Amino acid sequence: MFWTYFFILIAVFVLATFYGRSRSLQVVNGQLSALHSRPGYHGGFLAIVTVVPALIALIVWVIVAPNIMNNIVSSQSADFMSGLSKPAVEAFLRDARALAFGGIVGFVDAGKEHAAEIYKSLNTTSNILMGVIMALLVAGGFFYGVRTIQPQMRARHFVERSVMALLILCSAVAIFTTIGIVLSLIFESLRFFQQVPILDFVFGTHWSPQSAFIGAGAEATGTNSEVFGAIPLLVGTMLITFIAILVAAPVGLLSAIYLSDYAAQPVRAVAKPMLEILAGIPTVVYGFFAALAVAPFIRGWGESFGLTVSSESALAAGVVMGIMIIPFVSSLSDDVINAVPQSLRDGSAGLGATKSETIRRVVLPAALPGIVSALILAISRAIGETMIVVMAAGLAANMTINPLEAVTTVTVQIVTLLVGDQEFDSAKTLAAFALGLLLFCITLALNVFALRVVKKYREQYD
Amino acid sequence: MEMTAGNVQQADLNGALPVTEDGVPIKMRANQVTVHYGEKQALFGVDLNVRKSNVTALIGPSGCGKSTFLRCLNRMNDTIDICRVGGEIVLDNEDIYDPKIDVVELRARVGMVFQKPNPFPKSIFENVAYGPRIHGLAQSKSDLEEIVATSLQKAGLFEEVKDRLDEPGTGLSGGQQQRLCIARAIAVSPEVILMDEPCSALDPIATAKVEELIDELRENYTIVIVTHSMQQAARVSQRTAFFHLGYLVEEGKTNDIFTNPKDQRTQDYITGRFG
């Protein structure tokens, strides 16, 4: 029923737009100049006052009606439900609803059939009621709107304000979602820190949450806080990120220099989008590229030198991740290098500097803050990356800086903590939130730092 | 050192420099210079003698090719892909468009100051030291300091900045920045200095200082300056060349051009009838 009403409202919206437009012209006998606002705004005004109140009512109805119905049904079939536990009551109502509106029913008994009858009749009443309310709102809004359309009416202001309200609503949704996510991270982490002291977590050097429980069977209640040390994960993350930057910084930067200062226009027109396509490859594709092509290659290559290389190595994951972030580095650096004024290049060339001297001594130093921030953004991207490391770096929380060994990262551990059957409030699951919070703090700090560098850079040329 | 070698060579050539009818040596000579930007021709057969130790002013309405011609004199046009230069430009008897010529060396001998002050985002010291460093003109740190100090002195900026040489050049006032750019050009000991509307971004007082400076520099350097201000041309230059629609219309003593122009177009321009 919701969708029926919804589409009716949309149709009304369109019709009201047209009617409001012609009505405004009618009011001034086709003399456009006599209108304060153009006819289109009058159309928008009429459509908004006609439809929006009904739309709000409809949304409220969709949200609250099922609850009200459940309450009524529960109270009217209290005889059948006495003595049922809470989940059983829910199952009862679920089955009754399924009987009434179609769906999969567990088993049928008299009580449920009774409840289903009530549901059916309630639903019909509610639909009719809603239809009437909406019709009233639409009619009221419409007549109010039509009466209000006068030459001097400030329809444009009304429409502009409505548009602004819509924009505010959308940005509020985005902002509150973000705040909500961060808050839930914080609260779940706090629960975790009640079980595991925060210092043990941040400075502990041993990570094996699989062995977190003291005791066995029914007695497995205590939590061993010693096994939640995040340091090995941080070390693994840093190691892989470091390798990635080692790959991405030179390649990305040098290609940015080539693109901005050396490449002829046609080359640039082709090469830049090509590089940016790299950024569009799904990371899971990079992941199996790393796991199936790069890791075995590195192992074979290492073994030919007599080195022991584990089949999942930090090196493989880091190199592939470096390839993944090349486009970030090159495209952002290309932008900042291009932003260095041509007049500085001319000034340098006018003194007899060659192109490469100009780039090394004038352009790069001037662009350096921007380049640094490009690198930092790329780093925070690399730190948050999951798929490649899941597939290529392994799960073992080794605390090592040997790139040929398997390591694990914060993101990988979050995945393994949450995949599979978990009890939601065990320390093991809550640890994922703490790790998420840690990761969030690190990337947030990096981003803030990068933004400040960028800001400083912007002030340099007016 | 490479520069002393250059100076000796220059001295040798000096003796052989061609002279004008009134006996002034000709430092640079443009011979039937044409410039195309892509399909569009910007200069048509320009002949011009740049006299040694003189200030030559290039004047003319906007878009007539003054900057284009100036940029030909140290091959700055090379940096524009679509630009093609024809004809011959001679510096001390050498054709500067000869493939044998090294542009880097040419631009060290023919320096340039731009319309908008464009100090590098480095310290004042580093700005001036930039040229000497890339050309290896200084043997030691004290050599370099010496060069920087004399260049700043010649540009009349030393007194104002001597206590803050390590502050950024971009923090100076517009007029100071332009004099810094002149000091930067002087630091590589050029023989010719090209200036493209060096005062157009400056206030009257800063302009007066730069004009005074140009007059002093004339003693040691040959200067070519583009200007939109007739008064400025009259004040600083000895020779004036009037360009119009890509043609060099008239060249002569500044005094003659302003008081007694031969061509009607020059007459119209300096009396303000177009431009």
Ligand SMILES: Nc1ncnc2c1ncn2[C@@H]1O[C@H](COP(=O)(O)OP(=O)(O)OP(=O)(O)O)[C@@H](O)[C@H]1O
């Ligand atoms: N980079 C370029 N690409 C294409 N055309 C150019 C370029 N630079 C100059 N031109 C053209 O060449 C002609 C001469 O330009 P130029 O800059 O030499 O004029 P100008 O006399 O210096 O003018 P102004 O006094 O405004 O600086 C103009 O028609 C201009 O459009």
Ligand SMILES: [Mg+2]
């Ligand atoms: Mg110009």
